[in-house]
Amino acid sequence: MTAQFDRIALIGIGLIGSSIAHDIKRLGLAHEVVVATRSAETLKRAEELQLGSRYTTSSAEAAENADLVIVSVPVGASESVAREIAGSVKPGAIVTDVGSTKASVIAQMQPHMPPHVHFIPGHPLAGTEKSGPDAGFPGLFEGRWCIFTPIAGTDEGALKKLRKFWESLGSKVDEMDADHHDKVLAIVSHLPHIIAYNIVGTADDLETVTESEVIKYSASGFRDFTRLAASDPTMWRDVCLHNKDAILEMLARFSEDLAYLQRAIRWGEGDKLFELFSRTRAIRRSIVQAGQDVDTPDFGRPHAQDTKTN
Numbered sequence: 115m116t117a118q119f120d121r122i123a124l125i126g127i128g129l130i131g132s133s134i135a136h137d138i139k140r141l142g143l144a145h146e147v148v149v150a151t152r153s154a155e156t157l158k159r160a161e162e163l164q165l166g167s168r169y170t171t172s173s174a175e176a177a178e179n180a181d182l183v184i185v186s187v188p189v190g191a192s193e194s195v196a197r198e199i200a201g202s203v204k205p206g207a208i209v210t211d212v213g214s215t216k217a218s219v220i221a222q223m224q225p226h227m228p229p230h231v232h233f234i235p236g237h238p239l240a241g242t243e244k245s246g247p248d249a250g251f252p253g254l255f256e257g258r259w260c261i262f263t264p265i266a267g268t269d270e271g272a273l274k275k276l277r278k279f280w281e282s283l284g285s286k287v288d289e290m291d292a293d294h295h296d297k298v299l300a301i302v303s304h305l306p307h308i309i310a311y312n313i314v315g316t317a318d319d320l321e322t323v324t325e326s327e328v329i330k331y332s333a334s335g336f337r338d339f340t341r342l343a344a345s346d347p348t349m350w351r352d353v354c355l356h357n358k359d360a361i362l363e364m365l366a367r368f369s370e371d372l373a374y375l376q377r378a379i380r381w382g383e384g385d386k387l388f389e390l391f392s393r394t395r396a397i398r399r400s401i402v403q404a405g406q407d408v409d410t411p412d413f414g415r416p417h418a419q420d421t422k423t424n
């Protein structure tokens with residue numbers, strides 16, 4: 115593949131930043147990759163892993179002369195990064211991010227973007243429970259969605275270039291409004307993580323009652339939750355704080371539906387339980403049949419395919 119950009123700046127080199135770095139290198143998408151991160155220790159590790167061609171702890175320095183700047187930091191750090199790069203990003207450059215929430219990232223970054231810079235918010239729907247530069251791997255984005263939430267008036271040429279970049283990484287690109295993105299992701303990604311953190315926390319509290327039985331007898335259903343609940347605390351704290359309204363709306367709806375389930379169990383309403391469980395089983399089947407990559411949590415291999423249909 116030929117280089118699409120002369121210089122790419124990767125700001126933040128954890129799971130997502132380093133996975134992008136692996137793919138840029140593997141596919142030869144840039145002549146030069148400048149890696150920036152806050153901590154000198156992480157930067158040193160990125161250099162040992164040869165994730166870029168130049169390394170700096172200054173986001174401003176990394177953004178200088180870059181044609182594409184990819185910000186891959188916890189969403190709560192978006193404003194400080196935007197502020198840092200505002201003075202050095204060159205005219206015509208594309209600045210994008212990978213944050214799990216979009217309206218808040220736009221509110222944090224957009225005001226700092228100089229008018230000649232193309233700011234295109236993005237979100238690859240791919241990841242694992244791991245974090246840091248060692249967690250990244252080539253091919254993470256293969257077959258996964260990458261959602262852009264462009265601001266009105268965004269330059270079509272810049273959008274096309276960024277789309278081509280993500281498609282080179284194997285992603286399918288879609289566009290939507292940031293508020294809509296935040297609502298959809300609240301139910302399909304944020305709530306599952308919050309529920310996992312909660313159930314594992316509850317089980318941990320119970321452990322004082324049951325001694326070591328929670329760990330000893332942890333069945334695979336519970337183990338699936340522990341994978342999600344092992345996700346990075348900083349990242350998920352920020353997601354909760356920066357998608358507050360949509361998450362609270364979905365949690366309210368979730369609690370209502372849980373109360374319905376609770377009532378059906380209490381009153382022995384087996385038909386209601388059977389109806390719900392059949393409906394949800396069909397959803398899983400339709401995801402698998404649509405050929406979408408359905409991960410089976412397997413404590414390490416992020417792309418195990420589930421082909422079981424019953």
Ligand SMILES: NC(=O)c1ccc[n+]([C@@H]2O[C@H](COP(=O)([O-])OP(=O)(O)OC[C@H]3O[C@@H](n4cnc5c(N)ncnc54)[C@H](O)[C@@H]3O)[C@@H](O)[C@H]2O)c1
Pocket residue numbers: 125126127128129130131150151152153156173186187188189191194195212213214215237238239240241242243244245246247249346349353
């Ligand atoms: N983990 C996932 O599954 C996943 C998937 C899609 C999107 N995301 C989003 O991607 C972003 C990065 O997540 P990750 O999983 O790679 O996290 P990570 O913890 O693995 O990496 C975060 C990186 O950001 C750096 N950083 C933090 N604050 C910084 C600052 N102020 N300036 C410069 N660097 C800074 C850290 O040193 C680290 O290198 C987050 O916004 C997250 O919401 C994560």
Ligand SMILES: O=C(O)C(=O)C[C@]1(C(=O)O)C=C[C@@H](O)C=C1
Pocket residue numbers: 213214238239240241242243302303304342345
């Ligand atoms: O597979 C996982 O472990 C993930 O948590 C990835 C996941 C998700 O919920 O699907 C997590 C957050 C993102 O913003 C995008 C992807």
